[in-house]
Amino acid sequence: MERQMDSGEARRMLPDLVARAAYGHERTVIAKRGRPLAALISVDELRLLDRLLEEHRDRVDAEAADRVMADETDRIIPFRRTT
Structure with missing residues (x-):
């Protein structure tokens, strides 16, 4: 309720409201x-x-990280050893 x-x-009724x-x-x-x-x-x-x-903030952060990772997948340059 x-x-x-x-x-x-509310000030006058504070003890009752707290209870x-x-x-x-x-x-x-x-x-x-x-x-x-x-x-x-x-x-x-x-x-x-x-x-x-x-929990909501964690979910929002995880979704944002997933979006960034999905965008970065196209830009990954593989490491090649040049010896």
Whole structure:
């Protein structure tokens, strides 16, 4: 479940919001003048997001390396010993 609230209200309710995030896995989006600025989530969800983001970055890097290697295959000059 996700809720959005103004930063002033979130400040007043912070202990309750932290408990809800930690134990109830409830997400709270904190906004200022209706504009979302931050989110309060459980540490478990943060760790999951970090792991998923790292996996995504690794996949993007591997795909980029594959493209470079495919482009370089046409330009490889074989080594020949000249003696």
